[in-house]
Amino acid sequence: MQDELFAHPTPGFAATRKDALQQLDAFIPFAGRYARDRNHVLPGHTNVSKLSPAIRHRLILESECAAAPLRRYAASTVEKFIQEVYWRRYWKNWLSLRPQVWTDYLDELAVLQNDPSMEATRARAARCEAGQSPIAIMNHFSRELIATGYLHNHARMWFAGWWIHIERLPWQLGADFFLRHLLDGDPASNTLSWRWVAGLQTPGKTYLPRRSNLEKYLPGEVLEANHEGLEQLEHPQVLILPTEARSAITRPSLPPTPSLHDGCIGIWIHEEDLLVEQSPLASLHPKAILATRDTATWTRLRYPEIRTTWLLSAVDDAAKRASNAFGIEVEVSSDSSLIKALFHWASEHQLQQIAAMRPEIGPLHDQLDHLHAALSNAGIELIFFDRPEDLALRPLATGGFFSFWEKMQKPLEG
Numbered sequence: 001m002q003d004e005l006f007a008h009p010t011p012g013f014a015a016t017r018k019d020a021l022q023q024l025d026a027f028i029p030f031a032g033r034y035a036r037d038r039n040h041v042l043p044g045h046t047n048v049s050k051l052s053p054a055i056r057h058r059l060i061l062e063s064e065c066a067a068a069p070l071r072r073y074a075a076s077t078v079e080k081f082i083q084e085v086y087w088r089r090y091w092k093n094w095l096s097l098r099p100q101v102w103t104d105y106l107d108e109l110a111v112l113q114n115d116p117s118m119e120a121t122r123a124r125a126a127r128c129e130a131g132q133s134p135i136a137i138m139n140h141f142s143r144e145l146i147a148t149g150y151l152h153n154h155a156r157m158w159f160a161g162w163w164i165h166i167e168r169l170p171w172q173l174g175a176d177f178f179l180r181h182l183l184d185g186d187p188a189s190n191t192l193s194w195r196w197v198a199g200l201q202t203p204g205k206t207y208l209p210r211r212s213n214l215e216k217y218l219p220g221e222v223l224e225a226n227h228e229g230l231e232q233l234e235h236p237q238v239l240i241l242p243t244e245a246r247s248a249i250t251r252p253s254l255p256p257t258p259s260l261h262d263g264c265i266g267i268w269i270h271e272e273d274l275l276v277e278q279s280p281l282a283s284l285h286p287k288a289i290l291a292t293r294d295t296a297t298w299t300r301l302r303y304p305e306i307r308t309t310w311l312l313s314a315v316d317d318a319a320k321r322a323s324n325a326f327g328i329e330v331e332v333s334s335d336s337s338l339i340k341a342l343f344h345w346a347s348e349h350q351l352q353q354i355a356a357m358r359p360e361i362g363p364l365h366d367q368l369d370h371l372h373a374a375l376s377n378a379g380i381e382l383i384f385f386d387r388p389e390d391l392a393l394r395p396l397a398t399g400g401f402f403s404f405w406e407k408m409q410k411p412l413e414g
């Protein structure tokens with residue numbers, strides 16, 4: 001019984017733009033009740049949009065998700081939903097201003113994953129991931145995550161709070177578990193949310209899961225079927241992690257607008273932005289277009305099949321749409337190495353420039369120095385473009401979300 005509630009009702013997560021737009025449309029009638037209902041973790045998750053994989057990979061844009069409910073409701077009625085949509089942009093911008101937080105996370109994770117003295121911790125984390133912990137409801141969430149690639153936001157908070165403050169496991173191992181399995185796995189939203197639960201993101205603020213809160217927001221039958229160990233959530237104690245030095249803000253300098261050679265330019269579509277036909281790239285006249293599948297990285301990061309299947313569909317969809325929009329055939333690379341794929345394609349078409357949307361901080365961004373160097377050795381220039389609305393919002397994430405939200409009203413109105 002215990003997993004039946006979540007076994008079927010979670011429908012597929014849109015992996016094409018058409019499906020994502022339909023899913024957004026179907027959610028609009030619920031958007032008016034979102035502020036009241038969103039924290040309840042219900043079978044099928046009908047009170048939230050489940051659009052996160054599509055938004056994360058930009059099958060649809062945040063601006064589209066923000067505009068859609070305004071066609072039916074007053075801004076004040078759907079403000080909560082629109083704010084949540086912009087939490088992702090806030091996190092992305094916050095991290096892009098402090099890239100060191102991402103590299104520190106990767107370094108700390110590498111130690112936890114490889115240091116022989118961490119063997120017992122790794123084994124305990126593996127048992128928790130496999131749903132073999134002493135708390136049945138957390139095992140239920142692990143299984144849901146692995147089976148569906150999704151967890152409701154409240155379940156993510158409970159799980160992370162339990163992992164860090166009750167199981168006392170390193171937050172970086174939990175963040176890695178989520179980042180691998182979530183279809184919406186997002187370096188910024190995930191890393192910074194785990195840091196927030198751990199009390200590192202907003203000093204003095206941590207998140208503790210409490211039995212009374214689970215009882216309020218989960219259906220009774222789910223808790224009844226998963227009651228073992230719930231008493232451990234009655235009086236949880238915060239684990240206080242050492243205070244970190246405040247992360248310095250690094251404002252990324254944008255290179256000057258390049259001069260483009262339309263006759264020998266190619267467009268590269270990657271998984272960080274799957275909507276090139278609605279981007280500054282749309283005004284180019286490319287000689288060739290390549291959509292890449294970064295399967296070497298997906299394998300290195302141990303993405304499960306459910307996630308790679310979603311990504312393959314989404315990249316194929318982006319390739320088809322771009323092909324229609326630009327009127328040329330889009331090649332979908334089957335080369336697992338990104339460098340080889342770009343290099344072979346650029347050589348074959350005698351490209352001098354490759355234009356792409358700028359990847360945000362994360363695994364693709366981490367490869368850029370290497371890519372730039374390899375391509376420029378062959379005389380090929382790699383040029384990145386930004387959406388004007390992203391550029392306008394990027395510098396605003398210097399403080400907390402609500403200060404960002406206040407400041408962003410201006411660029412959005414403008």
Ligand SMILES: Cc1cc2nc3c(=O)[nH]c(=O)nc-3n(C[C@H](O)[C@H](O)[C@H](O)COP(=O)(O)OP(=O)(O)OC[C@H]3O[C@@H](n4cnc5c(N)ncnc54)[C@H](O)[C@@H]3O)c2cc1C
Nearest residue numbers: 048049050051052084085087088153184185186189190193
């Ligand atoms: C520990 C932890 C880890 C998380 N890891 C990720 C992650 O890897 N990727 C990810 O996309 N989100 C992450 N989130 C944020 C949030 O849980 C998901 O974005 C949300 O649950 C997605 O479901 P939905 O599309 O049904 O959201 P809805 O409630 O329908 O919200 C609409 C959209 O708003 C955005 N959004 C909503 N809540 C948040 C939030 N708290 N932070 C940032 N954006 C939000 C998403 O784009 C979402 O699709 C994490 C949260 C926690 C607590």
